[in-house]
Amino acid sequence: MSIIRSLTLLLIAITMTVFPAVHAQDNDPGQTLLGNLADARPAQIEDAINAIATSGDVRARSWLDAYGNNRLSQVKDTGRIVVVLNNRGLDWTISDALTGEDLGEISRRELDRIPVNNLIRGQLDGIKAMLDLDAEDRDIRLASAESMMGKVEAPIVAPLEERLELEEDPKVRERIEAALAIYRVGEGDIEAVDVLAGSLHSRARAALNNAADSDDPELATKAKAALETIEQKLKLNKAAETLYFGLSLGSVLVLAAIGLAITFGVMGVINMAHGELIMLGAYTTWGMQQMLPDQPGLALILSIPAGFMVAATAGIIIERSVIQFLKGRPLETLLATFGISLILQQLVRTVISPQNRTVVTPEWMSGSIVVNDALSLTLNRMYVLGFALVVFAALMLIMRRTRLGLEVRAVTQNRNMARSMGIRATRVDIMTFALGSGVAGLAGVALSQLTNVGPNLGQNYIIDSFMVVVFGGVGNLWGTLIAGLSLGTINQLLEPWAGAVLAKIIVLVFIILFIQKRPRGLFPQKGRAAEG
Incomplete structure (x- = not known):
């Protein structure tokens, strides 16, 4: 048993x-x-x-x-x-x-x-988003709440309201409230229109547009009023976005032109190879990333001094080999530097490649700052704008607080008098051309984050650079800053309705008319500098 x-x-x-x-x-x-x-x-x-x-x-x-x-x-x-x-x-x-x-x-x-x-898949999207609202990660909850806007169905309204009471993050709460309001507006709830009146989200506007066509006159009237309010806010945000892109474009023009303003103001040299010096700075950034392929951020930071040195060295070679023999002969200088620009372009095509090269944007420069549903500020343009202001401040410090800056200003005002006071004008010319060329290299480093790097990169900015220098006042750094930011903003304002080409033509005609009245630009040099 x-x-x-x-x-x-x-x-x-x-x-x-x-x-x-x-x-x-x-x-x-x-x-x-x-x-x-x-x-x-x-x-x-x-x-x-x-x-x-x-x-x-x-x-x-x-x-x-x-x-x-x-x-x-x-x-x-x-x-x-x-x-x-x-x-x-x-x-x-x-x-x-x-x-x-x-x-x-x-x-x-x-x-x-x-x-x-x-x-069924459409219903599942809303249900899965509802489940994601219980996630610990705030970004997951926010994305979930946003995905529910316009997809809320009757069975999940009550659970969604309960989740709203538990949610502590204000941004997530705002999205859940908007999602519920969109559903309620679709059901004819007039009070829900007030919630959507403050939203700039496209799905909120779509819900209000549908409500504006409703058979309920009170609901339709209130929805139309809310849409008018939203439209005003959208116009303000569009203006802010245009201003931001204008300042961003202007900062690029400032970087491209400020080096030219130094050399043109001190030496009177029309350097048509200035755009190719910008290109060299951009290719230096690309080359640095080829040496550090796994660290694009570090490569970009190292490209700042490297781009300056490469372009400055090229500038010294150009000044010593060509420009010093053509002083006082502007036409020959213009033709010679134009020839140098073609040589540099062909050299890059032969040594590297005629094809454009892409520079990787570091993670900390990628993405954007979302202000609201209608306005976001891209980080790469924000960094370029800040970089341009830092370069400008550094140049102002050099010109105002260093011996080189004092000698540059002396040579600019009266070259012969400066020589009689013991200033080596030839050395000043070399250092000035190197400084201006180095700043052009910095412009190339910045441009590599906004556009592809290619042999023709500099040609897109050389004419604009001269326009900025002439408009601001030859040799005046403050004039270059204000002129660059102004022309960039004006061009950005004109492009939406005139197109890129016509906008540039309008700006060019404006500058031609402007210099008829003020030949020396916005901020003309005064005293001996103006007499020289």
Whole structure:
């Protein structure tokens, strides 16, 4: 008797060991939830989905994902619910939907897919977003709340209101309130219009546009008033965006022109190769990233001194080999520097490539600062604007607080008198040309973050640089700053309605008319500098 009892206990133990998963699945509430979904008729699918969503099961999100992607299936022989991991070929890789256990491969003929259509997928988006509102990550909750705008259905209104009460982050709360308001406006709720009146989101405007066409006159009137308020806010944000892009473009013009203002103001040299010095700075940035491919941020920082030195060295070579022999001969200088620009372009095409090169933007310069739904400020342009102001401040410091700056100002005002006072004008010319060329290299470093790097990069900015210098006043750094920012903003304001080419023509005509009245620019030099 004792032997029979012992064998019975042993058999029970073996059974529990061999079939634990079966017992676990029998007691798993998920088995019932997924079974109901698999057996549901079309009219019952919504109830089955809602049951899964409101179950509180941590696996609900993954189940609905698999279902929405048409990867939830049922084994014909056993009724087991599985997730299809790979559906290529005749044999599909599957895993258990309840435990996540890898079940290997099975013939696709042994599976019945749990059907899903586009209408159900649309409902699933809102339900999955609802589940994501419980995530700990604030960004996930925010993205979830935003995705629900315009997709809220009646079954999730009550749970969404409960979630709103629990949410502490103001931005997430704002999105949930807007999502509920969009639904309520669609249901004819007049008070919900007030919530959307402060929103600039496109889905909020779409809901108000629909309400404006409503048969309810009170709802339509209030929706139209809200749309007018939103339209005014959109215009203000559009103006702010245009101003930002204008200042960004202007900062590029300042960087490109400020080096030219120094050399043109001190030496009177019309350097048509200035654009190619900008190009050399941009290619230096590209070359630095080739040496440090895994560290684009460090490569960009190192490119600042490297770009300055490369362009400054090229400037010294140009000044010593060509320009010093052509002083007082502006036409020959212009033609010679134009020839140098062509040589530099062809040199880059031969040594590197005629194709454009892409410079990787560091992660800390990527993305944008989102002010609201209608206005975002790109970080790369913000950095370029700040960089231009830093370069300008450094140049002002050099010109006002250093011996080189004092000598440059002396030579600018009266070259012969400066020589008689012991200033080596030739050395000043070399240092000035090197400084102006180095700043052009810095402009190239900045431009590499905004556009592709190519042999013709500098040609796009040389004419604009001369316009900035002439408009601001030759040799005046403050004039260059104000002129560059002004022309950039004016050009950006004109482009939306005139087009890029016509806008540039209008700006050029404006400058021609302006210098008829003020030939020396906005900030003309005074005293001996003006007499010279």
